Amino acid sequence: MAMMWKPELETLSREELERRQLKLFRKQMHHVMEESPFYRRKFAGIHPSDIKTVDDVRNVPFTTKQELLDSQQEYPIYGDFPCIRPHQATRVFQTSGTTGTPLRISWTKKDWFETFYDQFSYFLYGYGVSPADVAFFPFMYGLFVAWWGMQATMELHGVTIVPGGGQTSENRLRSIIDWGATVVCGTPTYIIFLGELAEKIGIDLPGSKVRIVITAGEPGAQVPSTKQLIERLWGAKNYDDIGSTEISNFGFECVAQQGTHLIESMFLPESLDLETGKQVGQGEIGELVLTNLCCESMPLLRYKTKDLVRFNYDACECGRTFLRMEGGVLGRADDMFHFGGVNIYPSAIENFIRGVPEFASEYQLVVPPQGSGEKLLIKVEPATTDISEDRMHEAVSRFVKDVNYNVKITPRVEIVESGSLTRFEGKARRIIRL
Numbered sequence: 001m002a003m004m005w006k007p008e009l010e011t012l013s014r015e016e017l018e019r020r021q022l023k024l025f026r027k028q029m030h031h032v033m034e035e036s037p038f039y040r041r042k043f044a045g046i047h048p049s050d051i052k053t054v055d056d057v058r059n060v061p062f063t064t065k066q067e068l069l070d071s072q073q074e075y076p077i078y079g080d081f082p083c084i085r086p087h088q089a090t091r092v093f094q095t096s097g098t099t100g101t102p103l104r105i106s107w108t109k110k111d112w113f114e115t116f117y118d119q120f121s122y123f124l125y126g127y128g129v130s131p132a133d134v135a136f137f138p139f140m141y142g143l144f145v146a147w148w149g150m151q152a153t154m155e156l157h158g159v160t161i162v163p164g165g166g167q168t169s170e171n172r173l174r175s176i177i178d179w180g181a182t183v184v185c186g187t188p189t190y191i192i193f194l195g196e197l198a199e200k201i202g203i204d205l206p207g208s209k210v211r212i213v214i215t216a217g218e219p220g221a222q223v224p225s226t227k228q229l230i231e232r233l234w235g236a237k238n239y240d241d242i243g244s245t246e247i248s249n250f251g252f253e254c255v256a257q258q259g260t261h262l263i264e265s266m267f268l269p270e271s272l273d274l275e276t277g278k279q280v281g282q283g284e285i286g287e288l289v290l291t292n293l294c295c296e297s298m299p300l301l302r303y304k305t306k307d308l309v310r311f312n313y314d315a316c317e318c319g320r321t322f323l324r325m326e327g328g329v330l331g332r333a334d335d336m337f338h339f340g341g342v343n344i345y346p347s348a349i350e351n352f353i354r355g356v357p358e359f360a361s362e363y364q365l366v367v368p369p370q371g372s373g374e375k376l377l378i379k380v381e382p383a384t385t386d387i388s389e390d391r392m393h394e395a396v397s398r399f400v401k402d403v404n405y406n407v408k409i410t411p412r413v414e415i416v417e418s419g420s421l422t423r424f425e426g427k428a429r430r431i432i433r434l
């Protein structure tokens, strides 16, 4: 059996898990209705004691990011959804605001040092990180929450931390070698960028001490060809980490690498059909709706994450009964697009791009307007400059056939100049809608 943070909870039967989730859900509902004007308004007419079964949970209204943003606009600076007064906060963050106004978040000392610690401890035990590890964080700390909590938790477990902010990528690579880092964290895009840079400047990452690469912020670790690429470039295991600024940290991959476990002892997860809003069955794709069962500062109840997931309730090889999200986060509900009569998930296309040795890892999807009759355009760069025209032509036609067979559309591929596509240090934005 693999190492677990809380084996007594991580191996509960489905019935026991649901009982626990319902009990905590009622408690959390009571808490937010006592402390937050936002939830008192939202939940008027229902009472925590009405929630007796998982089906009853579906009668509780959703919470959306837009509502949180509206609340902050109306009641600056934190809005009226938090359950704490501003002076109780020990940490504040804000969302990256890539799709609009940033959302401000505040956590109490308890949430920061106990709730986050608990969440990330599940992760670290899942990955097999130990106090003997040396973790390198190639990250510039600011208002964005990423890696702050992971680092704090590692410190509390006695892992050695090497702060990697304020350096060029090349110097970060040198630091990773010089300090003997065994664990490195980053977005898949940046981790691939570092791996390719290392090859270019002659730094031998596969020969280094790095044994674990933790990636977050994008689906990468669970896109098979991206995981393979990361593991090849780094000569290390690549594990997925899923969370968001507002709902905190809920998904980790275990050493069995067969999907991303959801911390069901701390969250109540639902996966709902995008159109009907009904719970979808095992193996089907739905939008992840989460209730944060343990947070005290600003618990979100039935929060629509807009993340697309596929639940698998079968027990994992590692012994955990926590459900797994197969393929991690498959994409964003916002990113999924209808094209040529099918739903397209960009991560599915990414998987094929990264499976072609003649293509570099960066890409861009250009989606023409509906009904224009134009094909979906995929821009890629050559992996190296010495690939012959014939070989590239053959690679493109193989790729188009693969996409056509698996995704049911025929894209147009444009090979662009090496290095001309934008590289991202944080979350990548690769879809362009015309």
Ligand SMILES: [Zn+2]
Pocket: 254, 255, 256, 261, 316, 317, 318, 319, 320
């Ligand atoms: Zn597992």
